[in-house]
Amino acid sequence: MTVTGFTRNPPFIDDLARSESGRLLRAELGRRWPETTDQLLTIARYALLPAGKLLRPIMTLHAAEAVGGSPRDVLAAALGTEYLHVATLVHDDIIDADTLRRGRPAVPVAFGIPDAIVAGDHLIFTAFAAIVDGGRAVPPGHVVAALAALAEAGQDLCRGQALEARLVGDLDAGARWYPEMIRLKTGALFRAVCHIGALLGGADPTVAAALARYGEHIGTAFQIRDDLLSYVATPEQTGKPATSDLNNGRPTLPLLLAYAAATDTARVELMAVLHRRGAGPGDVQWVTALLDEVDAVEAARRQLVGHAERARAELAVLAPSASADVLSGIATWMTSETA
């Protein structure tokens, strides 16, 4: 089986979105973000609904349940992780001048940049309020730790974005900083997602820390998977134009590995494509052929598998449960391929 068949949402994640957790979250989202004439809440509703796969809040619920907590008690906090995620998407779409998100006009296109900035800020603050709201069943010390985890993840996310911006078009620096960049940019929020679930589910610090490390590896794997998708999936599957990463000069892992393995001539050409910031179909084809030639996608995939395995190993602290199985299943899904 080849990676060509990689799709964004193979059955496991679709099933998860349709599971009891997914239904709970979707109902709560709809209840909390009704139609309104308020401009700020209208933008939030547009950004949040219809909901995506809700992978992050689903993981918060299962992390809580896996340590003996009740998913219903942490519902508000789980949605908080989604608010933070969506807030960063809203601000990212301004920064990257991306016009499409989930196949619809991105928030800055639909509502303008000023309102998109304020709506993103508002969602960030609402994320913190949601953690407070979702922490009523545990001692306040756990809630403080959960809020600290969210704040740290937010800081890391910003550092990851800033680092990525400095690496754009610079494949030498990209190869050096890529692991740290994706750990910050994507790993950190998944770390917080699981850490918060464990803390608000009542876990002791050791177990909560193990679930935090699980989350960071899952997030890192998720970003590598996303990097791979840019080269092997269609725009319909990813929801963004195939040339988006190339046009942004984004140093994705397959590109960095191809660069490292390529001839001097190919390196010069690859840098030229990235600097052009307007890749045509010919460029995309040429890059795809280069990736094949040096087996860069397979090499990237090996790194993905490594993170998924380290994530799964952290779950050894958990007693067997349906939620522990789901968390383990997410690690397995990260490396899955479908026809």
Add this chain to the structure above:
Amino acid sequence: MTVTGFTRNPPFIDDLARSESGRLLRAELGRRWPETTDQLLTIARYALLPAGKLLRPIMTLHAAEAVGGSPRDVLAAALGTEYLHVATLVHDDIIDADTLRRGRPAVPVAFGIPDAIVAGDHLIFTAFAAIVDGGRAVPPGHVVAALAALAEAGQDLCRGQALEARLVGDLDAGARWYPEMIRLKTGALFRAVCHIGALLGGADPTVAAALARYGEHIGTAFQIRDDLLSYVATPEQTGKPATSDLNNGRPTLPLLLAYAAATDTARVELMAVLHRRGAGPGDVQWVTALLDEVDAVEAARRQLVGHAERARAELAVLAPSASADVLSGIATWMTSETA
């Protein structure tokens, strides 16, 4: 004495900035934000230093001390309120396309809009981390309440900005929504500033709530004072062009009161000036004359005095102390005029 002599920083606030609290905060800011090659921290340093009057964190320290806490214990949290304030200024300068801030190029001008968005987000997250950091001397329940207060203030701030954006150029709606708009836009953060200081200083909920109300009235008074300054102070004193509010079509209180009291002809002309978005010296003169004619500045000043008096009344819950005197002095200062 006329309001013409109104200046941004009459002696009391200058003295406060030079006081022990001000020195403590300035030293801590410098220590926490050293020169660095990190782009994100460099932008934060540029936005935070040289520090302004630090009125908000100084109030956090005095609120803590007034309820029996130690200013040193809450130093980190006090700076957190400054981070949130500065974050909103960074994002505001993008939204309003203001190019100057404290007499220097604004952050978006100096570093570009994308980095300004991310640096503002980073400061927001750092504000929450700072409250956690500054809450080590009190029970975690107080820290959760302080974090909740910061999150609520942030949400209110965004709602206030969104409301203001909808009122731009609409003097009818402005007159209706102005009190709520400034309560959200400026009152809310001052409320949190004092609430957080009281909570982390160890105050019981009743006293903390009274200080929160004190802060909201102070913030509201502060915004009215700022509205007044736009018409009676020079650009050197306010640090922004005299035409800034007119050009942005901002519905400031003197304008709204002038509109309410003006003839139909003057109302039409006033709306025309606001809609022009490029007020010249002639427009500014005409608006100033209209304000004088209907005594709008004095009417706005009466509202300011009302909020300052209600703020001072909330301080009755405090035992006498030097910090209680400072908080009372701030209320007095709000209404002060200097030659």
